Amino acid sequence: MSKILIEAMADLNEDLVIEEVKNLMNNNVPAMDIISYLQKGIEIVGKRFEEKIYFMSELIISGEIFKEASEILGTAIPTGTSKYGIFVIGTIYGDIHDIGKNIVSTVMSGNDFEVIDLGVDVPPEKFIEAIRNYKPKAVAISCLLTNCFDNVKKCIEDIEASGLRNETKIVIGGGPLDEDTCKYVKADVICKTAQQTVEYCKKIYVEKKEISYLKVIQ
Numbered sequence: 001m002s003k004i005l006i007e008a009m010a011d012l013n014e015d016l017v018i019e020e021v022k023n024l025m026n027n028n029v030p031a032m033d034i035i036s037y038l039q040k041g042i043e044i045v046g047k048r049f050e051e052k053i054y055f056m057s058e059l060i061i062s063g064e065i066f067k068e069a070s071e072i073l074g075t076a077i078p079t080g081t082s083k084y085g086i087f088v089i090g091t092i093y094g095d096i097h098d099i100g101k102n103i104v105s106t107v108m109s110g111n112d113f114e115v116i117d118l119g120v121d122v123p124p125e126k127f128i129e130a131i132r133n134y135k136p137k138a139v140a141i142s143c144l145l146t147n148c149f150d151n152v153k154k155c156i157e158d159i160e161a162s163g164l165r166n167e168t169k170i171v172i173g174g175g176p177l178d179e180d181t182c183k184y185v186k187a188d189v190i191c192k193t194a195q196q197t198v199e200y201c202k203k204i205y206v207e208k209k210e211i212s213y214l215k216v217i218q
């Protein structure tokens with residue numbers, strides 16, 4: 001646990017964040033652990049924003065610092081092959097948060113998935129088009145805003161109406177989402193971290209394990 005990194009991120013101390021990320025990397029701390037410290041720090045930023053200690057400008061700066069740190073960390077996550085096939089991901093329409101989505105994308109490609117990243121503020125039509133074109137076994141929808149839960153629900157309903165719901169598993173993720181959200185929007189699974197996404201997808205992309213895994217998580 002790096003208290004220094006968590007506090008530097010929470011205090012928006014850019015120089016110290018970068019210095020500590022490099023320091024931890026040099027000490028062979030796994031990239032995913034470093035990301036979790038950064039995440040703990042940015043959660044404090046979110047709390048300070050709620051408490052009106054921080055305002056919009058601080059939220060923007062926190063995003064920039066996190067991105068800068070992720071770019072440095074990205075060099076430690078090797079790009080993998082595409083042996084598991086295509087995985088589609090995007091942030092739901094109405095929402096422009098992309099830091100978590102980008103981490104999931106990077107980690108999935110490092111784990112041998114070919115990632116098609118649709119970006120942010122993605123409408124249902126784009127998800128549908130991607131399912132038609134790429135036939136992925138899993139589509140991931142990122143959502144950080146509670147007032148966009150209904151957009152995720154609508155997106156999944158539209159995928160169903162287009163006749164493609166049985167073609168793909170729908171994975172959802174993002175800070176405020178939980179099991180209840182998963183049921184509400186009718187997704188197949190909620191993954192809380194990038195690593196959980198990798199583990200879930202590896203099971204469903206290797207056909208035979210699909211049924212037993214789903215039994216475990218339901």
Ligand code: B12
Pocket residue numbers: 039042043044045046047049050056059060062063064066089094095096097098099100101103104140141142143144145146147171172173174175176190191192193194197
């Ligand atoms: C940085 C930030 C911003 C930046 C985003 C920059 C960017 N490029 O993404 C900016 C400044 C743009 C921003 C804007 C806003 N934000 Co903001 N933001 C944050 C903040 C501080 C951090 C989010 C973040 O990146 N976390 C770090 C990442 C790594 O964590 P993560 O996204 O949860 O991702 C992890 C997992 O969840 C998972 N995961 C993530 N996505 C996915 C997807 C899939 C498919 C899977 C499987 C897994 C997965 O893997 C990741 C790694 O483990 C949060 C606070 C918080 N506690 O989250 C508020 C927060 C999300 N924002 C909030 C708000 C209110 C807003 C604004 C509405 C503010 C405003 N008044 O305008 C706008 C909305 C703009 C919009 N339309 O989207 C609220 C949302 C509250 C709510 N109940 O909905 C929060 C919670 C702050 C707060 N406590 O009030 N924000």
